[in-house]
Amino acid sequence: MDGIDKVILGELVRDGRVSFRDLAERVRLSPTATAERVRKLQESGVISGFRAEVDMTALGRPLKAFIDVRLRPGPDHAELEAALLTLPAVLSGVHVTGRWDYTLTVACRDVAELDELVMALPRSYGVVETNTRLLLRELAGSGAEAVTRLLG
Amino acid sequence: MDGIDKVILGELVRDGRVSFRDLAERVRLSPTATAERVRKLQESGVISGFRAEVDMTALGRPLKAFIDVRLRPGPDHAELEAALLTLPAVLSGVHVTGRWDYTLTVACRDVAELDELVMALPRSYGVVETNTRLLLRELAGSGAEAVTRLLG
DNA sequence: CCTGAAACGTTGGATAA
DNA sequence: TTATCCAACGTTTCAGG
Numbered sequence A, B: 001m002d003g004i005d006k007v008i009l010g011e012l013v014r015d016g017r018v019s020f021r022d023l024a025e026r027v028r029l030s031p032t033a034t035a036e037r038v039r040k041l042q043e044s045g046v047i048s049g050f051r052a053e054v055d056m057t058a059l060g061r062p063l064k065a066f067i068d069v070r071l072r073p074g075p076d077h078a079e080l081e082a083a084l085l086t087l088p089a090v091l092s093g094v095h096v097t098g099r100w101d102y103t104l105t106v107a108c109r110d111v112a113e114l115d116e117l118v119m120a121l122p123r124s125y126g127v128v129e130t131n132t133r134l135l136l137r138e139l140a141g142s143g144a145e146a147v148t149r150l151l152g
Numbered sequence C: 001c002c003t004g005a006a007a008c009g010t011t012g013g014a015t016a017a
Numbered sequence D: 001t002t003a004t005c006c007a008a009c010g011t012t013t014c015a016g017g
Helices: A003-014 A020-027 A031-043 A077-085 A111-124 A144-150 B003-014 B020-027 B031-043 B077-084 B111-124 B144-151
Strands: A047-054 A063-071 A090-096 A102-108 A127-138 B047-054 B063-071 B090-096 B102-108 B127-138
Touching: A003 A020, A003 A031, A003 A047, A003 A144, A003 B047, A020 A031, A031 A047, A047 B003, A063 A077, A063 A111, A077 A090, A077 A102, A090 B144, A102 A111, A111 A127, A144 B090, B003 B020, B003 B031, B003 B047, B003 B144, B020 B031, B031 B047, B063 B077, B063 B111, B077 B090, B077 B102, B102 B111, B111 B127
Parallel strands: none
Antiparallel strands: A047 B047, A063 A102, A063 A127, A090 A102, A090 B127, A127 B090, B063 B102, B063 B127, B090 B102
16 A cells, blocks of 8 residues: 555546546556556455445435334344344444444435434334434535545 | 436446547437537536545554544534545535534555544644544445436 | 547567577 | 556447347
8 A cells, every 4th residue: 555556546436437448548557457456455454345325315215214123132133133234214323332232324305204213213113212303414525525535 | 317328337436547439339329419418417517527546454544433523613614524534534524414523534654644644633723522443344336336226 | 328539558479688 | 666658459338129
């Protein structure tokens, strides 16, 4: 990971579909050498994948929320986790320390759907308590800019 | 957004660098028609971008945490927000409802760096209270799978 | 939405630093 | 080892239907 790799990484976070030719021009290397560096970044796990970023609002799911959940004690957390991830509107989930066991990120069509989801949780998934926080705004610069900054 | 667009979206979330030729084969369309659909998905905002996904652990920042913060009242939240996003280790931030104003996601080199960050917050950024939760595990299937599921 | 052809981008082998 | 050049090959884009 030298300075050139850092520039490559920054560019690929900004535009994951940039051609090796343009990337090479940016770092003043040949396309071949550039492609090889990208391959190694993937092989070493620094780049874990390339993804299209989907706007949930444009897909009719403008209401995002964090749902913190606490599960009933027991040895069946693996099954409960899997069940949580199949719920409608659930985008992702994280096991965290503290008062809550998990924080789910959800994207709902409207408040009715969110209400339904929050009401359904304690009924069927071993959830004993929830706390819902609406996402009002994602701060600008989240994501691409952050990686560039962390790389120095 | 017909069924073909949904398949295209799913494939592009799985592999953002797949060629139009392979994508076309998958949906049994010509590469030209496929590329045109992708272009329209971008133009309509459904696809907001293509990004390389970076593994913070492979970059020497294995310790992820949510830091919930409450800011002092005042009209200067815009500046404070900008300042928060320039902090070392901060990946992203979200303005949320509830007891806390923001939830920051951070990736630290070690607990010492996390401690330093949490101690620094109330000193210089208008932060009056924080709550830190370590990310123990991101549940499998977060991301790509979720989009496919939400598309039906 | 398709075809076909031109423009463009990627890959691999030989080679040099 | 790491990068380069160049030519073969694959991919994307554009015009015309």
